[in-house]
Amino acid sequence: MPTLKINGISVEVERGASVLDAARFLGIHIPTLCHDDGLTPYGACRLCVVEVSNSNGNGRTKMLSACTLPAEDGLVVQTHSAKVEKARRLLLEMYVATCPQSKTIQDLASKYGMRQERLAPKFDNCIQCGLCVRMCEEQMMAGAIGFAGRGAKRRVSRPFDITSPLCRQCGACLYVCPVCELRCHGSSAESTLCNGCLNFSTVCFQSYDDAMCFLDPCHACEVGGPFRSDVPVKLSTVKSAQQEK
Amino acid sequence: MTDFEPVQLEALLADFEETRESLIPLLQEVQTQYCYLPEFALRRIASKLSVSLTDVYQVATFYSCFSLVPVGKHVVQVCLGTACHVRGAPRVLDRMLRDLKLGTPGTTQDMQFTVRSVRCVGCCGLAPVVRVDNNTHPNMTQAKVRGMLKKYRSKEDRPAGEADEVDDAEARVHS
Missing domain, CATH: 3.40.30.10 (Glutaredoxin)
Structure with missing residues (x-):
């Protein structure tokens, strides 16, 4: 049974579990777009990126995807450090530009307090997360759709673009798709970045050195807390808050 | 370009083990012999090797050495x-x-x-x-x-009169 440390908390998990499983066991929310509990880990969306070092390491950390990283003895993991949050925010910015019409992606962007979108929107209908392909093959045992081509031309397709007789039209591919569900436009005009669900009202004083309080959702940390990218972190205030406790 | 005959495909299939691993060698062999991968060959290979057609299609479209449309001589x-x-x-x-x-x-x-x-x-x-x-x-x-x-274009396929035109063009370039 490997024992690892996530955000300073020791946790013992079953052999074969991933770091993402371990973090979820602790109730730490790591955002994902390509992960589903019933499907094999894929590591495509990279949103579950975490900062990992060994307990005997020299302080150097690696950025790895939690869903494909097996939980091993002595791993030291930071799931919401400033570096990780910055990487996720950049990823989300790119996802929003690829599929601005997706509710799942817009919700995540709101959650991460994204206020700007620097890239031109593409309005693609696929982020190549591979959920539908894996769902069709692993859960529906059909394998009616798959990837074709490679690089920039890679796409989800049916063989020869003819609906396969293996397809039972069960709709599982649509069910898991993070892009199919369209976002609401709300009262404001159509924009690349939605942000309709940003909540500015709550105030939270619980912040630790390199982690958030993990209340889900804790908009205060994300919007007004020390982990905002555009607000410099005031370590002195964080530390004094800890000392008071 | 050779027309693809199912009989030849069956002969080819007999040379390979019926495992997932022989998918790429088999596709390469079909590609070299017939210059492209015809749809029915992919379907036959999928059923023979017990690999889903989706996977065969994925491999066939992934590698640039495979072509699903007939290629020239x-x-x-x-x-x-x-x-x-x-x-x-x-x-x-x-x-x-x-x-x-x-x-x-x-x-x-x-x-x-x-x-x-x-x-x-x-x-x-x-x-x-x-x-x-x-x-x-x-x-x-x-x-x-x-x-x-011109060197590669076989003589019988060349339209009459083109040879002179090519020579003229080359002469102009070299002069």
Whole structure:
């Protein structure tokens, strides 16, 4: 049974579990777009990126995807450090530009307090997360759709673009798709970045050195807390808050 | 180009083990013998090797050495790698497309040539490089394109009168 440390908390998990499983066991929310509990880990969306070092390491950390990283003895993991949050925010910015019409992606962007979108929107209908392909093959045992081509031309397709007789039209591919569900436009005009669900009202004083309080959702940390990218972190205030406790 | 006959496919299939691992060697063999991967061959291979058609299609579309549409008698690969690009490969390609009356890289109507641009063929010292079938033509120039294509175009397929025109064009370039 490997024992690892996530955000300073020791946790013992079953052999074969991933770091993402371990973090979820602790109730730490790591955002994902390509992960589903019933499907094999894929590591495509990279949103579950975490900062990992060994307990005997020299302080150097690696950025790895939690869903494909097996939980091993002595791993030291930071799931919401400033570096990780910055990487996720950049990823989300790119996802929003690829599929601005997706509710799942817009919700995540709101959650991460994204206020700007620097890239031109593409309005693609696929982020190549591979959920539908894996769902069709692993859960529906059909394998009616798959990837074709490679690089920039890679796409989800049916063989020869003819609906396969293996397809039972069960709709599982649509069910898991993070892009199919369209976002609401709300009262404001159509924009690349939605942000309709940003909540500015709550105030939270619980912040630790390199982690958030993990209340889900804790908009205060994300919007007004020390982990905002555009607000410099005031370590002195964080530390004094800890000392008071 | 040879027409694909199912009998030949069956003979081919008999040479390979019926495992997932023989998928790529088998596809390569079909590709080299028949210049492309016909749909029914992919379907037959999928059922014979117990691999889903989706996986076979995925592999067949992933590798650039496989083609799902019939290719010409000669495959012309124009290298557009960095070294070739710098030494004028785009001009060679443009000239070739114009000579073959192609808008974009593809197959000519008479099924004689398939023009492809490739990234690097690994002999940058010979830039710009054009590979026709298995022959490498180093230091290509726009002027050499016509003569090279002429060499490969078989005589019986050439429209009457074109030979003189080609010679004239070459003479003009060299003078």
